[in-house]
Amino acid sequence: MGKKYRILGIAPYHNLRNAMIMAAEKYEEIEITVYTGNLEDGVQLAVQHMGQDFDLILSRGGTAEMIQKVASVPVVEIPISINDILRGILLLESRAEPYTIVGYPNITQPAHILCEMMNYKMNILTIHHPDELDEVLKGLKREGNKVILCDVITEMVAREAGLEPILILSGPEGIESAMEYAINLCNTIQETKARSRLFTEALQMQGMRTIIMKRDGTVLFSTYDKENIASVIGYLRDLAEAPQPIVAKAFHMIDHGLYSILAEETDFLGEACYIFCLEQNPFPVGGSKHGIRFWSYTEISVMYSSSFYSLTASARLMEEKIKMINQNMVPVMILGERGSGKNEMAAKLYLESSMQKYPYVTIDCQVINDRTWNYMVSNYNSPFNDQNNTIFISNIQALSRSQQNQLMSLLVDTNAHKRNRILFSCSQTLDAGVEDPSKNFIDYLTCTTIYMPPLRELADDIPNASSLYLNTLNVELSRQIVGFTPEAMILLKAYSWPDNILQLKRVLTELVILTSTAYIQYDTVYQAIEKEKRQYVPVSSAAFDYDRPLNEMTREIIKVVLSQCGGNQTLAARRLGIGRTTLWRYLNEGNQ
Numbered sequence: 001m002g003k004k005y006r007i008l009g010i011a012p013y014h015n016l017r018n019a020m021i022m023a024a025e026k027y028e029e030i031e032i033t034v035y036t037g038n039l040e041d042g043v044q045l046a047v048q049h050m051g052q053d054f055d056l057i058l059s060r061g062g063t064a065e066m067i068q069k070v071a072s073v074p075v076v077e078i079p080i081s082i083n084d085i086l087r088g089i090l091l092l093e094s095r096a097e098p099y100t101i102v103g104y105p106n107i108t109q110p111a112h113i114l115c116e117m118m119n120y121k122m123n124i125l126t127i128h129h130p131d132e133l134d135e136v137l138k139g140l141k142r143e144g145n146k147v148i149l150c151d152v153i154t155e156m157v158a159r160e161a162g163l164e165p166i167l168i169l170s171g172p173e174g175i176e177s178a179m180e181y182a183i184n185l186c187n188t189i190q191e192t193k194a195r196s197r198l199f200t201e202a203l204q205m206q207g208m209r210t211i212i213m214k215r216d217g218t219v220l221f222s223t224y225d226k227e228n229i230a231s232v233i234g235y236l237r238d239l240a241e242a243p244q245p246i247v248a249k250a251f252h253m254i255d256h257g258l259y260s261i262l263a264e265e266t267d268f269l270g271e272a273c274y275i276f277c278l279e280q281n282p283f284p285v286g287g288s289k290h291g292i293r294f295w296s297y298t299e300i301s302v303m304y305s306s307s308f309y310s311l312t313a314s315a316r317l318m319e320e321k322i323k324m325i326n327q328n329m330v331p332v333m334i335l336g337e338r339g340s341g342k343n344e345m346a347a348k349l350y351l352e353s354s355m356q357k358y359p360y361v362t363i364d365c366q367v368i369n370d371r372t373w374n375y376m377v378s379n380y381n382s383p384f385n386d387q388n389n390t391i392f393i394s395n396i397q398a399l400s401r402s403q404q405n406q407l408m409s410l411l412v413d414t415n416a417h418k419r420n421r422i423l424f425s426c427s428q429t430l431d432a433g434v435e436d437p438s439k440n441f442i443d444y445l446t447c448t449t450i451y452m453p454p455l456r457e458l459a460d461d462i463p464n465a466s467s468l469y470l471n472t473l474n475v476e477l478s479r480q481i482v483g484f485t486p487e488a489m490i491l492l493k494a495y496s497w498p499d500n501i502l503q504l505k506r507v508l509t510e511l512v513i514l515t516s517t518a519y520i521q522y523d524t525v526y527q528a529i530e531k532e533k534r535q536y537v538p539v540s541s542a543a544f545d546y547d548r549p550l551n552e553m554t555r556e557i558i559k560v561v562l563s564q565c566g567g568n569q570t571l572a573a574r575r576l577g578i579g580r581t582t583l584w585r586y587l588n589e590g591n592q
Contacts (some may be wrong), residue, residue: 263277
């Protein structure tokens with residue numbers, strides 16, 4: 001014999017209590033405890049004992065209906081059958097005085113059926129609320145009625161009205177029918193609970209956590225057992241209640257943690273609900289793991305607003321173009337020399353896009369290893385397998401030709417570039433003999449392009465942006481530098497900055513560290529730039545051929561500097577310390 005089902009019986013009258021105990025003795029599956037209480041008294045008894053691990057409550061009539069409203073376990077009602085009414089009628093046949101059947105539909109409906117079957121003629125009155133009883137019973141008394149056949153509720157009021165009530169009792173067949181139904185119901189509930197435990201254990205073995213939720217946020221099922229369950233459920237409730245459809249799979253950030261969430265809409269008893277499968281991603285938010293990093297909108301916003309590029313006039317001039325580019329999901333290729341602000345431009349595209357509520361994923365091709373590469377192109381949790389993320393793939397020039405081809409094919413074959421916003425950057429500061437791969441990506445993926453000019457073409461931006469950037473450095477380095485002397489700023493503007501903004505930021509940081517006065521002085525800037533010139537020698541002595549005429553060597557040096565100045569002859573002449581006419585003459589001598 002397995003587990004016995006514990007049943008709490010609430011009998012509206014004492015005889016029913018005894019009958020319930022006797023009937024339960026026939027069933028080995030039942031262990032019953034019965035208390036006597038009618039209506040409110042019965043409800044209080046049920047509430048008082050409900051927490052004692054009962055599987056089910058058994059009661060009758062109006063008492064059962066009232067208990068159902070407060071019960072935390074199933075309530076089975078003992079039915080009033082035709083046989084129960086017939087026994088009451090037979091009991092009154094020996095009496096000559098007339099009688100009336102009074103009660104709720106659960107009594108009067110079978111009474112009508114019985115009278116029709118047996119061709120009985122009797123008075124039957126149906127009530128639907130206790131407030132009707134007093135007037136009905138007073139009316140019967142005025143008409144000379146003395147006896148009524150009724151249920152427990154009517155019996156109490158009838159005595160107060162001066163009528164003689166005959167209670168319709170529940171016979172053993174009705175009680176046994178209710179107990180058999182209760183056993184079947186308990187069997188079904190037990191099997192359902194066992195299946196639920198089995199399925200829950202199976203789901204937990206899959207590594208993901210499952211939460212099933214109705215559209216209004218009501219949780220129907222959950223295997224999520226982490227400490228932040230309240231935050232997770234709150235986040236999923238917002239997704240379920242959102243007017244826009246939930247994407248099938250995407251990364252979401254909850255409590256600074258990155259989660260891969262699978263979502264599927266389904267039906268539960270005619271009402272829409274969602275199945276969410278969650279897995280905390282192994283790649284940390286705000287932390288890089290072998291070249292891949294996930295960012296929140298807030299982190300990107302802080303990063304961009306504190307960047308040097310955001311302070312330049314060039315950044316403000318690009319705002320209108322960014323708005324136009326962000327009107328669609330076409331991939332974007334950001335071009336420019338090393339350190340020219342390509343990362344900041346990608347961040348700005350994300351910050352101004354409609355996808356800012358989803359993660360921003362950066363993949364730096366210069367630092368990814370083989371394991372990270374395999375994760376990106378073959379793992380189910382790869383950012384490329386998700387939707388609505390902004391994925392910035394920087395420094396594509398660092399990829400091998402086979403990796404470039406594999407990445408392009410992956411994006412197109414899986415439609416990742418249509419499900420996500422894909423941004424690329426390619427540095428045009430390439431080693432000699434290295435092919436520029438940007439054209440292949442631009443052509444293959446139909447990219448929109450953005451060109452980031454080198455800093456030497458933005459010399460007029462340097463004074464204002466550098467002065468504003470001092471505030472950031474003062475906060476970071478706990479200094480109180482006010483600005484630059486005019487002579488110091490002239491030096492900053494005149495230098496060509498071969499490593500662009502990246503180099504200027506580093507030099508500004510060094511200048512703030514080395515300055516003990518309110519203003520950064522000429523000498524401090526001069527020494528810093530002279531050191532930079534030694535680090536960025538335009539022509540390597542090992543590669544330079546000195547065994548040729550001076551004019552030819554001069555022309556080569558001029559061409560190198562001119563290239564570093566982006567073809568700007570004025571800047572190149574200033575850097576070489578010669579006039580623009582002299583520079584032009586040297587260049588043209590080589591063409592004669």
